[in-house]
Amino acid sequence: xxxxxxxxxxxxxxxxxxxxxxxxxxxxxxxxxxxxxxxxxxxxxxxxxxxxxxxxxxxxxxxxxxxxxxxxxxxxxxxxxxxxxxxxxxxxxxxxxxxxxxxxxxxxxxxxxxxxxxxxxxxxxxxxxxxxxxxxxxxxxxxxxxxxxxxxxxxxxxxxxxxxxxxxxxxxxxxxxxxxxxxxxxxxxxxxxxxxxxxxxxxxxxxxxxxxx
Amino acid sequence: xxxxxxxxxxxxxxxxxxxxxxxxxxxxxxxxxxxxxxxxxxxxxxxxxxxxxxxxxxxxxxxxxxxxxxxxxxxxxxxxxxxxxxxxxxxxxxxxxxxxxxxxxxxxxxxxxxxxxxxxxxxxxxxxxxxxxxxxxxxxxxxxxxxxxxxxxxxxxxxxxxxxxxxxxxxxxxxxxxxxxxxxxxxxxxxxxxxxxxxxxxxxxxxxxxxxxxxxxxxxxxxxxxxxxxxxxxxxxxxxxxxxxxxxxxxxxxxxxxxxxxxxxxxxxxxxxxxxxxxxxxxxxxxxxxxxxxxxxxxxxxxxxxxxxxxxxxxxxxxxxxxxxxxxxxxxxxxxxxxxxxxxxxxxxxxxxxxxxxxxxxxxxxxxxxxxxxxxxxxxxxxxxxxxxxxxxxxxxxxxxxxxxxxxxxxxxxxxxxxxxxxxxxxxxxxxxxxxxxxxxxxxxxxxxxxxxxxxxxxxxxxxxxxxxxxxxxxxxxxxxxxxxxxxxxxxxxxxxxxxxxxxxxxxxxxxxxxxxxxxxxxxxxxxxxxxxxxxxxxxxxxxxxxxxxxxxxxxxxxxxxxxxxxxxxxxxxxxxxxxxxxx
Numbered sequence: 001x002x003x004x005x006x007x008x009x010x011x012x013x014x015x016x017x018x019x020x021x022x023x024x025x026x027x028x029x030x031x032x033x034x035x036x037x038x039x040x041x042x043x044x045x046x047x048x049x050x051x052x053x054x055x056x057x058x059x060x061x062x063x064x065x066x067x068x069x070x071x072x073x074x075x076x077x078x079x080x081x082x083x084x085x086x087x088x089x090x091x092x093x094x095x096x097x098x099x100x101x102x103x104x105x106x107x108x109x110x111x112x113x114x115x116x117x118x119x120x121x122x123x124x125x126x127x128x129x130x131x132x133x134x135x136x137x138x139x140x141x142x143x144x145x146x147x148x149x150x151x152x153x154x155x156x157x158x159x160x161x162x163x164x165x166x167x168x169x170x171x172x173x174x175x176x177x178x179x180x181x182x183x184x185x186x187x188x189x190x191x192x193x194x195x196x197x198x199x200x201x202x203x204x205x206x207x208x209x210x211x212x213x
Numbered sequence: 214x215x216x217x218x219x220x221x222x223x224x225x226x227x228x229x230x231x232x233x234x235x236x237x238x239x240x241x242x243x244x245x246x247x248x249x250x251x252x253x254x255x256x257x258x259x260x261x262x263x264x265x266x267x268x269x270x271x272x273x274x275x276x277x278x279x280x281x282x283x284x285x286x287x288x289x290x291x292x293x294x295x296x297x298x299x300x301x302x303x304x305x306x307x308x309x310x311x312x313x314x315x316x317x318x319x320x321x322x323x324x325x326x327x328x329x330x331x332x333x334x335x336x337x338x339x340x341x342x343x344x345x346x347x348x349x350x351x352x353x354x355x356x357x358x359x360x361x362x363x364x365x366x367x368x369x370x371x372x373x374x375x376x377x378x379x380x381x382x383x384x385x386x387x388x389x390x391x392x393x394x395x396x397x398x399x400x401x402x403x404x405x406x407x408x409x410x411x412x413x414x415x416x417x418x419x420x421x422x423x424x425x426x427x428x429x430x431x432x433x434x435x436x437x438x439x440x441x442x443x444x445x446x447x448x449x450x451x452x453x454x455x456x457x458x459x460x461x462x463x464x465x466x467x468x469x470x471x472x473x474x475x476x477x478x479x480x481x482x483x484x485x486x487x488x489x490x491x492x493x494x495x496x497x498x499x500x501x502x503x504x505x506x507x508x509x510x511x512x513x514x515x516x517x518x519x520x521x522x523x524x525x526x527x528x529x530x531x532x533x534x535x536x537x538x539x540x541x542x543x544x545x546x547x548x549x550x551x552x553x554x555x556x557x558x559x560x561x562x563x564x565x566x567x568x569x570x571x572x573x574x575x576x577x578x579x580x581x582x583x584x585x586x587x588x589x590x591x592x593x594x595x596x597x598x599x600x601x602x603x604x605x606x607x608x609x610x611x612x613x614x615x616x617x618x619x620x621x622x623x624x625x626x627x628x629x630x631x632x633x634x635x636x637x638x639x640x641x642x643x644x645x646x647x648x649x650x651x652x653x654x655x656x657x658x659x660x661x662x663x664x665x666x667x668x669x670x671x672x673x674x675x676x677x678x679x680x681x682x683x684x685x686x687x688x689x690x691x692x693x694x695x696x697x698x699x700x701x702x703x704x705x706x707x708x709x710x711x712x713x714x715x716x717x718x719x720x721x722x723x724x725x726x727x728x729x730x731x732x733x734x735x736x737x738x739x740x741x742x743x744x745x746x747x748x749x750x751x752x753x754x755x756x757x758x759x760x761x762x763x764x765x766x767x768x769x770x771x772x773x774x775x776x777x778x779x780x781x782x783x784x785x786x787x788x789x790x791x792x793x794x795x796x797x
Contacts (some may be wrong), residue, residue, distance in 0.1 A: 060419075060426045075353045078291045082352075085285060085378025090451035106778045107710050119785050120711035133459045136381045137488045137502070 095132045103130040246428045259300050262417065265425065267431065271412030272373065276438030278387050278399055278407070280447040281482075281661070287400065289490075290376035293356040293369045295325065295348040299336045301366040317364050318347075325351050327418045335647040350374060368684035375400075377492040382451045385505040386443065386484060386659070387494035388607070397503055399441055399660065402607040406663035406671070409438040439671075440664040444480035449473060452776050457487035457752070460769035465758030470506045471504045471640040471773065476740065479646060479655030479678075481604070482748070484508075507638040511613065513753070514641055515721030516763065517629030517738040521644055522581060523569050524533035524690045525592035528682040531583040534566045534689050534793035540576040555720060555762065566693045567795035570701030570765075572632050572718060577781040581629035586617035589629065595681045596644040596654065598636050603656030603676045631721060642751045645738045648694075649715075649746035653678045671711045689793075691715045695714070695743045696792050703737070706767035709731040709775050711785035713743035716770065718763035723756065737770040741777060742786050748777050 079196070085090065109120035249257065264494040266371040278287035304313050316334075318329040327348035335345045348368070353358065356369065377383075388398020395401040412435030417428035453471050461469040486506045490498040504510075526532045542560040544552040552558060552574050559573035568576030581589065593599065599614035614637040615624050624633035639657060648652035654678035663671040682690075694715035698707040702718045716739025723732040736753035740746040752770045759765075777783065 009649060035592055056426045058424050063426075064423050075291065075357070079353050081288070082290050082376060082378070083377065088284060089379045090382060090448050091380065094451070094455075095319070107775055108713065109786075131459075133455060133458045133462065135454050135487055135489050136491050136498075 089131065091135075098130055098132055101127070103127060216515055235659075243251060251348060257702050259701040261644070263270050265417040265419070266415060266428075267418055270411050270414045271414050271431065271433075271435035273409035273411050273435035274370075274437045275373070275375070275409045276407040276664075277438045278403075279440050279664075280383070280445045280450075281441045281443065281480075282446070283442070284447055285364055285374060286443070286445075287377050287387045288372050288377055291353050291356075292328075292350040292482055293353075293359075294371045295321065295327075295351055295359060296325075296368045296370055297336055297345050297347050297366050298368070299338075299340050299342045300708070302336050302340075303366070303620065305365050307363055312364075312642050317362070317399075317458040318360050321347060321359065321364075321367070322377040324362075332628055342766060344604040352666045375492075377431065379447055379451070380493060381489050381491045382447055383443075383445060384492040384495075385486045385489050387492060389495055389503075390592060398505065398607055399443070402605075403441045403663070406439045406441055406665075410436045412436070437666045439666060442664055442670075444475075444478075444661055445480045446657050448617045449776070449780060450485055451482040452780075453483040453773055454487060454489065456755075456769040456772045457485055459486050460756075460766065460772065461754055463768075464754055464760060466754040467756035468506065469752070469754040470509060470510075471750070471752040472507050472638050473773065473777065474642045474646050476646055476649040476746050476749055477655075479603075479643075479657050480661075481639075481642075481657055481659045484659070504608070508602070508604065509637070509684050511635040511637050512609040512734055512753075513634065513721045513724070514631040515634045515719035515734065515736065516559075516574075516630055516716050516792065517645075517719035517736050517751075518634075518636070519569055519572065519577050519629070520585075520648065520690055520694060520717045520738070521596050521598075521695065522577060522589065522629045523565065523594065523598075524648060524682050524686055525589055526565075526580055526584055527689050528592070528686045529584060530582055530590065532565045534693050535566065536565045537797040538563055538565070538568065538576055538579065540568060540573050540579065542575065544575040544626070544780040545577045546626060550623065552626065562797050564794055564797055566696055566793040569693050569717070570696040570795045572702050577630045579628045581626060586625050588622045590614060590617040592681075593628075593634070595679070596647055597640050598634070598644065602637075604642050604659040606639070606640060609639070610637050613638055630717065631719060638751055638753060639773075641736075641738055642749055645740060645751065647681045647750045648687050649682040649749050650678075650687075650692050652680055652682040674681070691740070691743055691746065692790065692792055694739065695790055696795055699792070700795055702764055706764045707737075707771045707774070709771065709778060712741055712773065712774075712778055712783070712791060713786040714741050714790075715739055715746070718766070719753075720761070720763040731761075732756045735761065735763040735766045737763065737766045739770065739774070742783060743790065744786055745782070745786065747783060748774075750774060750777070765776075767794040 041192035103125045105125045106123060109122040111118055175182055227692040238430065242780045274289050277285045277289075280286055291574055301613055304311055305317075315329065315333065317670070318332045318336075321327070321332060322329040322606040325348040332347045333337060335347060338345070344484055350372065351369075359367065364480070376389060377389070386398055388400040388402075389396050390400055395404050395407075412431060415430050415432045417425040419425060453473060457471055459470040460466075469485065469487045471485050472481060474481055484505060484507045486502075486504070488502050490502045495503060512787045523532075527534070540560045542554060543556070546552060554574050555572065559568075559571045560575060563573060563576055565580065567573070568580065577696065598612055601609040601611045615628065615634065615717055616622070621627075627633040643654065643657050646657070655678045658673065658675070658755070662672050662673050665671065692715075694717055695713060697703050697716050698714050698717065703716055707714055707716060716737055719734075719738070721736075722729040724730070725732070734755050735757055736751065738751045740749045750770060750773050752766050752773065754769075757765055778785075
């Protein structure tokens with residue numbers, strides 16, 4: 001037994017006396033605000049968790065959507081890079097050029113400024129002298145009308161592809177109107193001599209080092 | 214016992230039994246709960262994760278094959294195989310309308326071009342099967358259109374296809390990809406650089422196939438292949454191929470090949486073969502067209518080799534460009550055989566230069582008497598004959614040189630003008646590069662290197678140049694060759710006004726089953742501009758029918774030379790050359 005109990009016992013025995021207990025205080029009811037705060041706290045946490053979960057879930061859908069968009073853009077890229085590749089094909093380009101009436105310029109020629117002499121042949125290219133031949137047996141030369149149509153079919157901002165548009169799909173003939181006139185250009189060409197200098201095959205004299213681009 | 218007591222006891226019993234049942238049920242649930250949550254927790258959790266987990270392929274791209282301007286000669290294109298599950302193929306409802314199977318197949322046919330009947334046959338072959346191909350290799354555009362059809366039993370299989378944007382232009386060099394991998398050319402030879410390895414992505418997904426956040430993990434990273442960069446100029450390559458086709462067709466030739474080499478670097482700018490093939494569509498191409506004949510086909514070169522023999526003679530001091538000869542029209546060989554010339558002009562009072570310029574076989578045989586087979590063989594080897602070039606192309610031939618110790622009594626004379634030995638076009642171009650580069654041979658290059666995805670560039674090691682003959686000898690040979698288009702076998706046939714050209718023709722008899730036939734291989738090898746050669750061009754046609762003289766190859770050679778000086782902006786020649794005489 002503890003010392004506390006031992007010290008109380010003799011007192012009780014020696015002076016037993018009755019006295020009125022102080023009036024019991026009436027128990028105050030628990031404050032509603034605490035309960036409300038606790039409940040609000042719990043619901044806030046639950047709500048927060050729910051929101052977080054929804055946000056994460058939404059993020060997953062957003063990621064999924066973006067991944068899908070990325071794949072679509074990859075497909076766009078794949079389509080256009082294939083188109084560009086095919087259009088860069090020298091065979092296709094040459095066929096298009098020939099179909100527009102362009103010709104290979106034949107032998108090169110240079111104009112020597114010191115005496116206005118033409119070095120090289122100086123012969124003009126002959127219309128229709130360039131043809132594109134098939135290199136694979138049994139294969140026709142590139143179907144340029146299809147390529148031209150596909151180019152014309154594209155929306156090109158700020159660029160006019162009317163020359164391609166002039167390309168007849170059936171005959172691949174060019175029907176461009178004012179292609180031969182160079183209005184406003186001839187005035188800038190200085191008139192050096194009335195007769196063009198004869199073409200010279202001979203060598204000799206200094207040449208200006210031609211810087212062409 | 215009062216009725217009230219009896220009723221109370223009954224109630225007690227009822228309560229007891231209900232409590233017992235409740236207790237049993239609760240115990241059962243608790244046992245199950247403990248079993249699931251504690252005892253089998255790990256196992257069940259793993260099973261659940263496995264059901265949610267899935268993997269997908271991370272696609273890696275095979276490297277491209279690029280030309281010298283980084284234009285793609287081979288790249289990748291997405292293709293899609295259209296598949297179906299025959300078990301589920303049935304009429305279906307779309308936007309409130311029932312669509313019949315045959316109508317759906319007709320819609321697919323309209324996009325892919327695969328006949329609906331063919332697709333129906335594939336689907337009905339095994340109606341219980343879960344997989345059948347409807348159509349193969351749909352393009353991305355077609356794939357999108359097919360998706361829009363919204364057919365529930367149609368699926369797609371992605372297939373990374375190889376695409377050669379320039380088609381036949383460089384197919385002989387790039388080679389192609391078959392269903393199981395690379396088949397020819399650079400694709401096969403450089404597969405180690407080009408090949409990609411796909412990666413694996415693992416993640417968990419919900420019931421609606423959406424990835425669960427935070428679960429994606431790259432198990433194996435995807436590694437893209439590197440790009441192989443060639444020395445080829447694809448514009449020039451196309452032009453050369455056009456000339457081969459155009460001249461080859463007019464000659465009725467069986468085939469033609471040409472090579473253009475940059476003299477100062479040894480880089481091959483063009484290496485074309487006609488007829489060729491389109492690597493995008495080679496299924497019906499004969500095997501003989503699926504190769505780079507410039508490297509893989511060795512032939513008896515004929516007279517283009519005389520320049521090399523002449524270089525050896527000059528270097529050894531055994532002749533001079535202006536040394537005079539009375540060249541006979543025939544030259545007797547052991548066994549009653551004899552050497553003769555292609556034309557009457559190749560005999561008479563000729564100089565060494567005349568012998569070369571007019572391509573005299575008898576004169577060359579006469580000159581070659583002065584050099585021992587061993588010495589000549591040493592020069593041939595130094596010029597690159599008898600072994601593959603530094604390009605080391607797939608299946609490259611080494612050609613054939615007879616052992617000088619055991620050489621037979623005929624070949625000892627004929628090899629001086631290119632019969633009885635064989636060489637590839639690449640070897641011939643390499644030999645002329647050595648002459649054009651003033652006697653210094655720079656090994657040929659076709660591949661510059663491998664450009665890895667991380668930007669590093671593994672350059673193909675440049676082999677060191679070797680001096681084959683002195684500069685003086687090379688200059689003498691070039692001057693002798695310059696007489697060929699002026700007064701020799703190419704007079705009036707090769708002429709680019711304003712430019713000096715050195716060239717040599719060759720006509721070789723083609724041996725079949727060990728016997729020389731009427732068929733010829735005609736060729737021209739040359740360089741431009743002669744005063745400081747920048748480009749070497751070699752052109753050859755096999756079995757021409759309409760004209761079997763070597764000058765018949767001149768139109769292609771002349772066009773290629775003309776194009777070269779324009780394309781690379783070579784300045785015209787400014788001085789008239791002083792050339793050795795060809796007659797006396």
